[in-house]
Amino acid sequence: MSAISISKESLKIIMKNKDTILRKKESVTNSEIPKVTGITNNKSSYLNVQVYSFFKWLLPPVFGILMLLAIWTLISHQSPNLPGPLKTWSSAVALFSDPFYDHGPNDKGVGWNIVASLQRVALGFGLAALIGIPLGFIIGRFNFISRMAAPVISLLRPVSPLAWLPIGLLVFKAANPAAIWVIFISAIWPMIINTSVGVSKVPQDYMNVAKVLNLSEWKIFTKILFPFALPYMMTGVRLSIGVAWLVIVAAEMLTGGVGIGFWVWDEWNNLNVEHIIIAIFVVGFVGLLLELALTQIAKKFSYE
Amino acid sequence: MEKTLTTEKANSDRYVQLENVDMTFSTKKGDFNALKNINLSIREGEFVSIIGHSGCGKSTVLNLIAGLTQPTEGLLFCAGREIAGPGPQRAVVFQNHSLLPWLTCYENVYLAVERVFGTSAEKKEPKTQLKTRTNAALELVGLTHATDKRPNEISGGMKQRVGIARALAMEPKVLLLDEPFGALDALTRANLQDELMKIMAKSGCTAVMVTHDVDEAILLSDRVVMMTNGPSAGIGEILEVNLPRPRARLALAEDTDYNHLRSEVLRFLYERHAKKAA
Numbered sequence: 200m201s202a203i204s205i206s207k208e209s210l211k212i213i214m215k216n217k218d219t220i221l222r223k224k225e226s227v228t229n230s231e232i233p234k235v236t237g238i239t240n241n242k243s244s245y246l247n248v249q250v251y252s253f254f255k256w257l258l259p260p261v262f263g264i265l266m267l268l269a270i271w272t273l274i275s276h277q278s279p280n281l282p283g284p285l286k287t288w289s290s291a292v293a294l295f296s297d298p299f300y301d302h303g304p305n306d307k308g309v310g311w312n313i314v315a316s317l318q319r320v321a322l323g324f325g326l327a328a329l330i331g332i333p334l335g336f337i338i339g340r341f342n343f344i345s346r347m348a349a350p351v352i353s354l355l356r357p358v359s360p361l362a363w364l365p366i367g368l369l370v371f372k373a374a375n376p377a378a379i380w381v382i383f384i385s386a387i388w389p390m391i392i393n394t395s396v397g398v399s400k401v402p403q404d405y406m407n408v409a410k411v412l413n414l415s416e417w418k419i420f421t422k423i424l425f426p427f428a429l430p431y432m433m434t435g436v437r438l439s440i441g442v443a444w445l446v447i448v449a450a451e452m453l454t455g456g457v458g459i460g461f462w463v464w465d466e467w468n469n470l471n472v473e474h475i476i477i478a479i480f481v482v483g484f485v486g487l488l489l490e491l492a493l494t495q496i497a498k499k500f501s502y503e
Numbered sequence: 504m505e506k507t508l509t510t511e512k513a514n515s516d517r518y519v520q521l522e523n524v525d526m527t528f529s530t531k532k533g534d535f536n537a538l539k540n541i542n543l544s545i546r547e548g549e550f551v552s553i554i555g556h557s558g559c560g561k562s563t564v565l566n567l568i569a570g571l572t573q574p575t576e577g578l579l580f581c582a583g584r585e586i587a588g589p590g591p592q593r594a595v596v597f598q599n600h601s602l603l604p605w606l607t608c609y610e611n612v613y614l615a616v617e618r619v620f621g622t623s624a625e626k627k628e629p630k631t632q633l634k635t636r637t638n639a640a641l642e643l644v645g646l647t648h649a650t651d652k653r654p655n656e657i658s659g660g661m662k663q664r665v666g667i668a669r670a671l672a673m674e675p676k677v678l679l680l681d682e683p684f685g686a687l688d689a690l691t692r693a694n695l696q697d698e699l700m701k702i703m704a705k706s707g708c709t710a711v712m713v714t715h716d717v718d719e720a721i722l723l724s725d726r727v728v729m730m731t732n733g734p735s736a737g738i739g740e741i742l743e744v745n746l747p748r749p750r751a752r753l754a755l756a757e758d759t760d761y762n763h764l765r766s767e768v769l770r771f772l773y774e775r776h777a778k779k780a781a
Contacts, residue, residue: 410589411590427605
């Protein structure tokens, strides 16, 4: 729960800092430049400040990526088997020139592999949300059920997702449902826990209002519990989708078929290291997009 | 004939009644006896203030009447019936307004109106009637311009008005006010006190208000109940406020009766039951 919410918070702080820098610079230039040059064009100095602050905002991430590339290049020079950035780039250009080819079940374009993985994640995650969110509400609302669920959740939550794979294979007797099962079981916990925490944190004041009005349990749910717990729930959803995307690569490595995880393993068997590195970047990028999309949705649901 | 009249009168004289009420909270450090042997009768249509130092359990008295907490011992009655739990016939204006932040002012009031007048099987009112009631309540507190605003878009005074509108819209038998203006600035507070006086005169409903403001208590009330300090707090004295209504804030400031009452309360609070500095 904390990792992502912290990064969101720190992002806010960064944005605020940027603003403060912008404002400080404005006031400094507005007050100091006339002293130096007498008459100045305020508009152009404002534009300068804009450009300046834009670069100040842009430079650190650019430096970060450049550093990553530098370290990568350095290591690839030491270890001849590891392709450097340039080699990987040219390979990526070739790969993405035709991402959606289909040469039989074991040779599909990278695009198809990503789509297959996303489908599995959507299914597993969707089922987890369908069960986990209502379960979270029930656990948060009723103390008895909360106490009942506590030992089960504490026991099962720390289990590594892949430990569930054999159970899935055993029960479903097929690789694809087993992979979806692994996604389901690893994505369900953050949604249960965050939703139940949100519901149990409803201020007593609101519950007193409900008591004085004698609201029905349905009204309490729709008018008080659900709106209050929604931001907590969305945090759970965001964490869950992160976990689901994290787990899919490992699950598919074991189950095979079509998917980005299987593709990585296939390319390892082909000793095509460039493609493995590309896959790492693709997985990271898709994960980032999922996270951003859900953050945007979460913002929409916030009542503040 | 004579007899029924007297029992009716007796009933309206003891519209809200607390009999030997004791309240003990169990805390980690052991039991804490907050209230001891509270006896109080409130007439129908009366405005009673409960005043006392902070921590004396005056809010607990209000929660007991509201039914939000149950007494350890003793009985509470409202309109001849024992108070078994919270209900809309005893509406509460909460200290921190307790509006739902995701609903607009209108929706906050409508929620209460719908519950009281739109769900009971025998007297279910049509939607238009519920809307009229909601708008009327908001108009009563002068908030027709802010009906579609959310609570965090309006000032503290306006939020408290919505809280009052929500409580009044339920047409309660008893209105319970828990330090309703405590969090407001002096000017807003005075404004809302004046308006509350007008509204109470119009509706004629019984009211119990918890406050720590001496002027507020005397200005609004027919009686001021002064509580001794806790633990085991009780009712120290009850002061009748016989000032004629309508009362005007400015005229009262010069009034000798008013000032006499005021010093009575102050003497109680700061001489006989002064709170030792914590």
